[in-house]
Amino acid sequence: MEDSWILPPLISSHCLTNPSGFALELYCTGCFFHCKNCHNRELWTYDPAYLVSVSEFVDSVLSYFTNPLIVELQIMGGEPLFSDCRILFLTDALRLIKEKTEKPIILFTGYDLDDLDLDSDLFLFVDFLKTGKYIENLPEVRVNETFVLASSNQHIYKLHPFKKIV
């Protein structure tokens, strides 16, 4: 299976689970939310020029994870839950990644929690979920020394066991 992602990933100091570590950020293409003044407008269009296979995606993540300073994976966009195909892609890819590493996976989505089926297989392999669209006239929310939510309607949930963090 293939889907459209911007690779290679970015390394970021905006880390949710360990403010002294670094996050691996992966960006998918395609988003239908079109939040006003979105910082990633170039990712709104699903771009087939960036197609990668599940194995390419997994190999890329695992190669970065050999660096002990990289402590978590953040899956961003765009909208990671853009389509059924994308959800299947992620389910396969994250299952394989979780077989090789215990590093946490954070999924960013513009959906609110009530819009999601947390019983779907994908969420077995997601440790933290960031929910909610970007609403520019709402204030930012600082979660830790390095990680900030862009607007106060957004939330962070730990999925296993389920707990609202912010």
Ligand code: SF4
């Ligand atoms: S959900 Fe994210 S990527 Fe999509 S328009 Fe909103 S801020 Fe931009």
